[in-house]
Amino acid sequence: MAQQTPWPALEFEGCRDTLTTLQLYAQVIGKVQLALTPSQAGWANAPLHVTSRGIASKVMWPDARGLSIGFDFIVHQLRFELSDGTRRALLLEPRPVADFYAAVMATLAELGVDVTIDPTSVETAAPVSLSADTAHASYDRTCVAALFQAWTRINAVFDRFRSGFCGRQTPVDLWWGTFDLSVVRYSGRPASPPFDAGAIERVAMEAEQSLVGFWPGDDASPAPVFFSYIYPKPAGIDAATVTPPGAQWSPEAGEFIVPYETIRRSADPTRALLGFCESTYGAGTRLAGWDRATLERHPAADRIA
Numbered sequence: 001m002a003q004q005t006p007w008p009a010l011e012f013e014g015c016r017d018t019l020t021t022l023q024l025y026a027q028v029i030g031k032v033q034l035a036l037t038p039s040q041a042g043w044a045n046a047p048l049h050v051t052s053r054g055i056a057s058k059v060m061w062p063d064a065r066g067l068s069i070g071f072d073f074i075v076h077q078l079r080f081e082l083s084d085g086t087r088r089a090l091l092l093e094p095r096p097v098a099d100f101y102a103a104v105m106a107t108l109a110e111l112g113v114d115v116t117i118d119p120t121s122v123e124t125a126a127p128v129s130l131s132a133d134t135a136h137a138s139y140d141r142t143c144v145a146a147l148f149q150a151w152t153r154i155n156a157v158f159d160r161f162r163s164g165f166c167g168r169q170t171p172v173d174l175w176w177g178t179f180d181l182s183v184v185r186y187s188g189r190p191a192s193p194p195f196d197a198g199a200i201e202r203v204a205m206e207a208e209q210s211l212v213g214f215w216p217g218d219d220a221s222p223a224p225v226f227f228s229y230i231y232p233k234p235a236g237i238d239a240a241t242v243t244p245p246g247a248q249w250s251p252e253a254g255e256f257i258v259p260y261e262t263i264r265r266s267a268d269p270t271r272a273l274l275g276f277c278e279s280t281y282g283a284g285t286r287l288a289g290w291d292r293a294t295l296e297r298h299p300a301a302d303r304i305a
Contacts, residue, residue, distance in 0.1 A: 007153050007264040008146040010224045012217040015143035019216055021136040022144060023179040024097045024121060028104055028130050029057055029069050029078075030176035031117040036060040036067070042184075043203055047173035050155040050181070054148060055174055059083075062113045069104075073148040076141055080107055092144075097133040123177035123200070125219065147216060150224075150260070151181060154214050157270055158183045161212070161277040167295035180227075182213030185281065187290045191232055205231055210284055212277045214260070226263065226276055229255035230284030240283035243275040256280045 012019070030048060037045040037060055048055045056070030066083035076092040088107050095103075101119065108115055119131040128135070151174075158172045161183065168186040175182065177200070187208040193201055212228040230237065238249045244266060247258035258276050266272040285292055 005153075007269050008149045009264065010146055010150055010216065010260055012222045012224065015140060015147075016219070016222070017136070017138035018140040018143040019147070019179075021097060021138045022147075023124075023176065024128070024130060024133065024136055025078075025092075025100050026055065026071070026174075026176040026179070027121050028097075028101050028117075029071075031119075031130075032069065032104070032108070032115055033057040033060055035115050035117050036062050036113075041203075042170070042207070043200070044170065047175050049171065049174060050151050052152075055151070062115065067111075067113060073144055076139075076144070078104070080111060082111065086111060092139055094137055094139045096135075096137040097128070097130055099134075099137075101130045101133075150214075150216075153269070154181055154273070157273045157277070158212070161274060163299040164278075164296055166297040178215070180213045180215040182211055184209050184211045185295075186210075187285070187288070187295070208232065208288065208290075210281050210290075212280060224260035225257050226260060226273065227253065227255050227257050228276065228280035228284075230281075230288055232288070234284065234287035234289075236287050237284055240287070242279040242283055244272040247276055247280075 026048060030046060033048070034046050037058060039045060045058070048057055051070060054071040054073040057068055059066045059068050061067070068081050070079050070081070071092065072079055073092075078090040078092055080088040088111060090100075090103050090107060119129050121128050121130055155172050158181070162169060162172070165185050167188060170182075170184045172181065172183050174180075187210075189208045191206060191208045193205040197205060208231065210228075210230045212226070214224070214226050216224045233254065238251065240249070242248075242256055244258065244262065246262040247256055249255075250257045256276075263269050263272050263276070
């Protein structure tokens with residue numbers, strides 16, 4: 001077996017300003033994507049995705065041309081690419097969110113892409129206007145590179161986890177509102193959103209689901225963590241035993257959590273994270289009575305000798 005590349009250390013406090021700024025940058029591109037793509041169930045047209053060089057939008061079709069916008073964290077550029085071969089790039093560097101917003105909109109206009117977005121940030125502790133925010137202007141390449149390298153390793157594990165399911169599930173999505181990387185499996189049965197759910201949650205929580213994700217932290221919880229929950233929450237889930245050691249149920253969050261650092265420092269981070277995915281999914285779906293025999297598959301059976 002090939003030797004694993006060490007997972008990067010992630011330090012929230014020293015990267016706080018960069019992470020906040022990067023999330024707001026991502027919201028600008030996410031909102032452009034949301035405006036230029038057809039609405040899909042469960043907000044499937046909203047998230048960005050990890051690539052071999054950073055994170056990127058889906059292919060959007062503002063006219064007869066396809067458009068993709070991607071953050072390249074190798075050379076630190078924001079790249080605009082059209083199916084007619086036209087390309088533009090903006091340097092990713094310390095600049096206010098308002099300046100980033102203006103540069104993105106000016107580039108799209110230059111490319112002949114007509115788009116209007118609501119500039120108010122979403123799912124942030126304190127909403128800001130992306131078109132006017134000058135308070136957030138940090139871009140530390142070291143912080144960005146570490147987060148990207150963590151995303152690549154986590155994405156690979158989540159994608160492997162996805163291979164064991166044949167029911168409806170999402171790709172590995174980067175949600176620019178909450179800035180978490182996650183994958184969701186569905187039982188195939190409907191669910192009622194929480195009575196106090198907002199507009200986003202009402203759409204996202206309309207079906208029974210099991211989710212596992214990664215979150216880089218924020219001011220309220222300044223440490224990167226993996227989390228997992230099942231909705232609706234079945235009785236007894238808070239007493240379930242899951243792996244790896246250090247994973248536990250959080251009554252405050254209503255979900256299982258395990259620190260990123262616990263996974264990173266384990267003898268085999270890939271195995272440890274896959275164990276967290278499998279054990280939390282298994283505990284929740286057993287208690288919720290999912291038809292696992294129908295929903296699960298064995299990828300090894302697909303291999304051709």
